[in-house]
Amino acid sequence: MATRERxxxxxxxxxxxxWDPITxxxxxxxxxxxxxxxxxxxxxxxxxxxxxxxxSVFMKGKDPRDSHFITSRICGICGDNHAVCSMxxxxxxxxxxxxxxxxxxxxxxxxxxxxxxxTIFQDNLVFVDFCEQMVxxxxxSVMEKAERAEAPGAATHGYRTIADIMRSYNxxxxxxxxxxxxxxxxxxxxxxxxxxxxVHPSTIYPGGVGTVATPQLFTDYLMRLLRCLxxxxxxxxxxxxxxxxFYEALPGYEEVGRRRxxxxxxxxxxxxxxxxxxxxxxxxxxxxxxxxxxxxxxGELITTNLVEINLGIRILLGSSYYDDWTNEEMFxxxxxxxxxxxRRHPWNQTTLPRPQRRDLEGGxxxxxxxxxxxxxxxxxxxxxxxxxxxxARLWATALADKVHTPYVNATGSSVRISLPAxxxxxxxxxxxxIPQWSNAIERDRARVYFIAYSAAMALHFVEKGLEEVRSxxxxxxxxxxxxxxxxxxxxxxxxxxxxxxxxxxxxxxIANYHPYPPTPWNGSPTDSFGTPGPYEDAVAGQPIFEExxxxxxxxxxxxxxxxxxxxxxPCGVHMYLGGGKTLKQLHSPMxxxxxxx
Amino acid sequence: xxKTGKPDVAPDAPSHVPGIRTGHEPGAYERMPGHLPDGxxxxxxxxxxxxxxxxxxxxSMPNLSPP
Numbered sequence: 001m002a003t004r005e006r007x008x009x010x011x012x013x014x015x016x017x018x019w020d021p022i023t024x025x026x027x028x029x030x031x032x033x034x035x036x037x038x039x040x041x042x043x044x045x046x047x048x049x050x051x052x053x054x055x056s057v058f059m060k061g062k063d064p065r066d067s068h069f070i071t072s073r074i075c076g077i078c079g080d081n082h083a084v085c086s087m088x089x090x091x092x093x094x095x096x097x098x099x100x101x102x103x104x105x106x107x108x109x110x111x112x113x114x115x116x117x118x119t120i121f122q123d124n125l126v127f128v129d130f131c132e133q134m135v136x137x138x139x140x141s142v143m144e145k146a147e148r149a150e151a152p153g154a155a156t157h158g159y160r161t162i163a164d165i166m167r168s169y170n171x172x173x174x175x176x177x178x179x180x181x182x183x184x185x186x187x188x189x190x191x192x193x194x195x196x197x198x199v200h201p202s203t204i205y206p207g208g209v210g211t212v213a214t215p216q217l218f219t220d221y222l223m224r225l226l227r228c229l230x231x232x233x234x235x236x237x238x239x240x241x242x243x244x245x246f247y248e249a250l251p252g253y254e255e256v257g258r259r260r261x262x263x264x265x266x267x268x269x270x271x272x273x274x275x276x277x278x279x280x281x282x283x284x285x286x287x288x289x290x291x292x293x294x295x296x297x298x299g300e301l302i303t304t305n306l307v308e309i310n311l312g313i314r315i316l317l318g319s320s321y322y323d324d325w326t327n328e329e330m331f332x333x334x335x336x337x338x339x340x341x342x343r344r345h346p347w348n349q350t351t352l353p354r355p356q357r358r359d360l361e362g363g364x365x366x367x368x369x370x371x372x373x374x375x376x377x378x379x380x381x382x383x384x385x386x387x388x389x390x391x392a393r394l395w396a397t398a399l400a401d402k403v404h405t406p407y408v409n410a411t412g413s414s415v416r417i418s419l420p421a422x423x424x425x426x427x428x429x430x431x432x433x434i435p436q437w438s439n440a441i442e443r444d445r446a447r448v449y450f451i452a453y454s455a456a457m458a459l460h461f462v463e464k465g466l467e468e469v470r471s472x473x474x475x476x477x478x479x480x481x482x483x484x485x486x487x488x489x490x491x492x493x494x495x496x497x498x499x500x501x502x503x504x505x506x507x508x509x510i511a512n513y514h515p516y517p518p519t520p521w522n523g524s525p526t527d528s529f530g531t532p533g534p535y536e537d538a539v540a541g542q543p544i545f546e547e548x549x550x551x552x553x554x555x556x557x558x559x560x561x562x563x564x565x566x567x568x569x570p571c572g573v574h575m576y577l578g579g580g581k582t583l584k585q586l587h588s589p590m591x592x593x594x595x596x597x
Numbered sequence: 598x599x600k601t602g603k604p605d606v607a608p609d610a611p612s613h614v615p616g617i618r619t620g621h622e623p624g625a626y627e628r629m630p631g632h633l634p635d636g637x638x639x640x641x642x643x644x645x646x647x648x649x650x651x652x653x654x655x656x657s658m659p660n661l662s663p664p
Contacts, residue, residue, distance in 0.1 A: 472658075480621055
């Protein structure tokens with residue numbers, strides 16, 4: 001699947017560079033590269049994780065009704081996505097449908113989660129890589145250009161030059177950085193209103209929610225949403241200006257983090273008018289989701305059918321610390337439609353950990369497995385990425401042309417978002433157009449548009465929820481019984497991309513449970529077919545634009561590429577330079593202290 | 598050293614014990630006061646004290662009891 005030819009460097013020209021850990025998400029993410037400083041290119045890249053979680057191991061034998069509370073703990077920032085996805089899988093297994101008002105409440109909670117999580121990641125973490133202090137220390141010539149570059153969106157956001165915007169991104173001191181923290185607090189309050197608690201919801205259950213729906217609940221939410229909208233309108237304009245400037249100031253920057261367009265989206269926000277959580281109708285209600293599920297290969301939407309998406313999932317090994325499970329039990333031979341289910345599908349997976357030494361030279365080097373999607377047309381096992389979540393969601397929704405709501409409309413080549421007038425800003429029409437590349441800048445740009453998309457959808461959900469309340473229908477939960485034997489699957493979008501939970505119940509207990517969040521897809525190692533994972537693929541072969549040499553190299557372009565996938569929260573980055581010289585650099589959010597800013 | 602007794606349950610025992618009534622079991626909705634079969638509710642959902650006096654004065658109004 002590698003899209004670029006491997007560089008053949010002359011002997012001794014490569015410098016080993018590694019960043020481990022990069023994030024504090026599901027396991028420590030390490031990026032190990034070999035950089036050719038003469039050709040100014042990354043030659044090879046390996047993505048590793050050194051932490052084993054084991055949810056699929058210890059979920060066995062537990063009561064399935066606990067699974068949304070347990071799996072929520074997978075993540076410390078998008079745990080509610082897991083709770084909701086688990087609730088979807090349980091609804092299918094128990095054969096229960098959440099009443100419409102309950103569904104709108106879940107959708108409102110998840111919309112607030114997208115606003116919160118994307119905002120805090122974009123403005124408080126990604127933009128540390130694009131702020132004045134960082135750009136000054138990695139590309140001083142770009143900073144000079146930024147000082148002279150007028151910002152086209154100045155009328156909207158109020159910053160005259162690109163450098164002014166970059167200064168507002170400076171950690172701790174920058175205006176945008178600080179404002180984003182306030183917005184992330186307000187949006188978390190919105191989640192708490194609907195889901196009881198953030199990040200591990202207390203009022204989401206299979207069959208419904210425990211939230212008591214009153215007019216006050218929705219107006220409290222709406223009041224906060226309108227305040228977020230003022231910020232979002234400014235944020236979109238600032239993002240556009242900065243990203244366009246980077247393409248202009250650094251010709252060829254589109255190559256940073258670029259890989260073949262292989263995107264997966266599992267769809268978000270069920271439409272209660274259609275969803276019945278019956279697997280046999282999953283294609284129909286999947287198509288009615290407010291973010292359309294889809295798989296995009298080389299810019300072409302090859303399916304939006306959730307059943308086809310489900311059956312194509314394959315969990316491969318190849319560079320992971322596990323024994324193969326081919327001799328273990330098959331839990332699900334056929335799906336409820338009679339289709340055969342593969343032995344490597346999550347329903348049939350058995351996790352057999354085999355701890356061992358990391359071997360980056362042709363051996364096993366990660367606790368992450370390699371989820372792939374089997375393309376029936378070609379027989380390829382595609383290493384899909386999520387584009388940081390937002391890119392795949394917008395791309396699939398735009399191409400599928402199925403979402404038509406009062407505030408968000410797909411057009412076949414773009415997504416139009418209408419935001420109404422809010423206390424400090426006029427009504428705004430936004431349009432996200434399908435970009436030319438799947439690269440770092442476009443992943444980051446899509447993120448801010450998806451914040452606007454979520455806010456616009458939330459307006460729709462508030463109106464629908466209030467409609468139910470005004471008609472006096474206050475039912476938010478449905479009774480159910482746990483069957484002796486059942487299977488279920490939930491498809492959802494975690495903030496940073498595809499999320500699926502696969503559940504098998506036997507004797508009223510969990511016989512098999514496999515959550516697949518976005519990071520295994522994006523951060524997977526090279527699989528048994530030799531296909532590298534998306535981080536590896538995106539970074540290997542990318543050019544280096546940083547002006548620093550090997551001695552004070554910060555790897556900013558590699559960081560931008562990896563962070564564009566939203567590997568949750570970047571924290572401390574320890575850098576190792578070949579030849580025994582170790583540099584320790586404090587990265588975001590400690591950059592301010594490091595730079596004396 | 599603090600002496601502790603033998604634990605009654607294993608740490609991974611299911612949190613739901615068979616035989617104990619659960620809020621989601623079939624029929625639970627009908628048994629709960631104030632929840633009507635058509636999805637609407639009355640003030641009895643919120644209070645057991647003189648609930649009928651707290652219903653809307655006009656029966657055509659939505660009955661929005663406080664949490």
